[in-house]
Amino acid sequence: MTAAGLRSALLAPVLALLPVAGTIxxxxxxxxxxxxxxxxFGTVVVTDAGSRMVSASGAVTNDSIMPMGxxxxxxxxxxxxxxxxxxxxxxxxxxxxxxxxxxPPVSRSGVTGTLSDFDTDLGGGxxxxxxxxxxxxxxxxxxxxxxSTEFQVxxxxxxxxSTGGASLSLYPPITAxxxxxxx
Amino acid sequence: MWCTxxxxxxxxxxxxxxxxxxxxxxxxxxxxxxxxxxxxALGMASATVIxxxxxxxxxxxxxxxxxxxxxxxxTITVATGGGATYAGSAQAVCGATGCLTPHAARxxxxxxPGRAYVVTAPASITANGSTLAGGTAPGLVIDALTIxxxxxxxxxxxxxxxxxxxxxxxxxxxxxxTPDLVPARYRAWFPMLVSYG
Numbered sequence: 055m056t057a058a059g060l061r062s063a064l065l066a067p068v069l070a071l072l073p074v075a076g077t078i079x080x081x082x083x084x085x086x087x088x089x090x091x092x093x094x095f096g097t098v099v100v101t102d103a104g105s106r107m108v109s110a111s112g113a114v115t116n117d118s119i120m121p122m123g124x125x126x127x128x129x130x131x132x133x134x135x136x137x138x139x140x141x142x143x144x145x146x147x148x149x150x151x152x153x154x155x156x157x158p159p160v161s162r163s164g165v166t167g168t169l170s171d172f173d174t175d176l177g178g179g180x181x182x183x184x185x186x187x188x189x190x191x192x193x194x195x196x197x198x199x200x201x202s203t204e205f206q207v208x209x210x211x212x213x214x215x216s217t218g219g220a221s222l223s224l225y226p227p228i229t230a231x232x233x234x235x236x237x
Numbered sequence: 238m239w240c241t242x243x244x245x246x247x248x249x250x251x252x253x254x255x256x257x258x259x260x261x262x263x264x265x266x267x268x269x270x271x272x273x274x275x276x277x278a279l280g281m282a283s284a285t286v287i288x289x290x291x292x293x294x295x296x297x298x299x300x301x302x303x304x305x306x307x308x309x310x311x312t313i314t315v316a317t318g319g320g321a322t323y324a325g326s327a328q329a330v331c332g333a334t335g336c337l338t339p340h341a342a343r344x345x346x347x348x349x350p351g352r353a354y355v356v357t358a359p360a361s362i363t364a365n366g367s368t369l370a371g372g373t374a375p376g377l378v379i380d381a382l383t384i385x386x387x388x389x390x391x392x393x394x395x396x397x398x399x400x401x402x403x404x405x406x407x408x409x410x411x412x413x414x415t416p417d418l419v420p421a422r423y424r425a426w427f428p429m430l431v432s433y434g
Contacts, residue, residue, distance in 0.1 A: 084273030095284035099433070106284070122287070122433060130280045137273075165286045211284050218402075219287040219349050225279045232274040 081139040085150070087230045090131035090204065095211045097122040100165075103214045110175040110208040119213065134230050135202035136193060146196040146237035152176070153188035154207075155227040164217035169224055171210040176203075183207065185226075190233060288402070290348035292431040298342035298379075298408055302330045306418025313414070315339045317385035317407040327414050341385075342408040346431055350402040355434035356394045358382040358408060359427055366421035374421035381411040382427075395434060 095106050096114075104119030106127070114127045136148050159168040172183035180189045193201050211222075298315060303323070305311040311325030321339040323329060329336060346354060359382065366374025386396030386406040396404045408429065 082273055085276045087276035087278045089278045089280050093280060093282035095282065097285040097287060099287050099289050101289050120289070130282065132278060132280065134276075167284060167286070169282060207280065209282065211282065213284070213286055215286060215288070217288075219285070222284045222286060224282040226282060227277060227279055229275065229277040231276075 081137065083139045083235070084137045085230060085232050086133075086135040086137070087228065088133040088135065090133060091128060093130035093207065093209060093226075094126050094128050096126040098213070100213045100215045103212070105210050105212040107171065107210040108208045110173045110206040112206075112208075129206040129208040131204055131206050132228065133202050133204045134191075134193075135200055136196065136232070137200045138196070139199075141199050143197045144237050146193075146201070146235055148193045148196055148201065148235050149233040150191050150193065151188045151231045151233050152180075152183075152191055153229045153231075154183045154185045155229070156185035157224055157226045160222050160224050162222060163220040164215060165220040165222065166214045167222040167224060168212045169209045169226060170212065172207060172226075173209070174205055174207050176205040188231075196237075287349040287352065287433070290346065290352075290354055290398075290431055290433055292429060293345045293347075294342070295345050295405070296340065296343035298410060299337070299340050300412045301337040301339035302332065303414075304328050304330050305414035306416055308416050310416050311414040312411050313339065314381070314411040315341050315409045317341045317383050317409040325414070326416075326418075327412075344406050344408070344429060344431075346396065346398065346404045346406065348398050348402050348433065350398055350400050352402075353395060353397045353434050354404070354431055356384050356386070356396070356406055357430040357432075358384060358394070362425045362427040364412070364423040364425035366419060366423045368419065368421045374419040374423070375415065375417075377415065377418075377423050378413040379410045379425055379427075380413065383409045385409075 093108065095108060098106055099120040099122060105117045106119055107115045108127050108129055110129050112129055134150060138146060154172060157169050159166050173181055174183050176191055178191050180191060183189065193203055300313050300315060301321070303313055305326040305328065307326055309326040311323070311327030313327045314322045348354065361378055361380035363376040363378055365376050368374050384394040384406055386392065386404060388396040388399065388404045396406060398404050
């Protein structure tokens with residue numbers, strides 16, 4: 055075979071393949087976890103110790119604290135999004151493991167805050183979220199390129215106060231991992 | 238979906254492209270579970286904790302020693318800014334050691350620096366009388382209680398705590414003397430409610 059003939063023989067399959075390879079590389083499947091609203095406990099007056107629970111549904115309960123209004127208390131929100139990377143509409147079932155990491159207490163200006171009793175409206179029988187213990191959630195019948203679900207997370211903030219007051223900020227890390235994609 | 242298998246006869250660039258395509262096909266047939274199979278985020282939880290507000294009595298509301306009655310009503314009004322005003326049959330009485338100067342009540346407030354607070358007082362109270370002989374005298378009404386905070390003297394019953402979380406306020410009022418006033422020592426307790434506002 056001549057050099058030109060060899061070049062033609064090589065290029066033909068390469069050119070035939072390029073569109074396929076290009077489409078696949080454009081967007082590999084990806085999982086995203088997006089924080090939405092922050093978990094707000096609002097403003098509270100604490101004598102020595104007390105707690106406020108903000109549930110995933112937004113219900114607020116106080117224990118040994120005096121509230122300074124309920125309006126600003128609300129659960130956190132997160133969105134899990136799965137991008138299959140193509141526009142095909144084959145139904146998929148995506149099982150995702152969600153894990154909340156443990157959060158150390160935060161102390162500031164004589165005030166210490168500790169988060170506990172996490173709960174969520176994620177569904178699928180998942181009610182408590184226990185730090186360090188992953189839970190599984192399945193997005194079913196996903197027929198679009200991106201399938202997502204938003205969920206709320208509530209928690210209890212326990213407060214101890216020795217002097218003064220403070221604004222507390224805590225950052226609970228949350229991780230989502232794909233366990234299985236079926237379809 | 239179809240994949241073109243690598244061709245052994247292909248060399249160089251052509252082979253590299255085909256192999257890349259082959260791996261990509263395999264990855265697409267078994268979605269994710271590679272670099273994009275995990276995601277993490279930091280949530281945020283926030284709260285503002287404030288110290289309780291407290292109030293401490295520093296001085297009584299004192300109407301001093303006075304006389305009145307004798308068939309006519311009278312009043313003595315103690316102002317928050319100092320001084321007293323007598324009306325009707327009411328008159329100040331000075332003893333051998335001088336006059337007992339009427340004065341407003343004084344309270345100290347402590348709480349979260351920079352926070353506003355409000356003071357609530359009853360509309361009126363009744364002072365119970367104890368005669369010098371040990372008996373009971375008819376009560377006298379104290380009303381028109383007025384409040385003046387150090388931080389907002391013009392704002393009536395509201396104040397704002399300073400950078401140290403402190404403030405104070407005075408309480409004045411009017412003692413109503415009846416026409417049939419009985420000589421006695423009159424004393425009343427009244428609640429003052431202070432809260433963040």
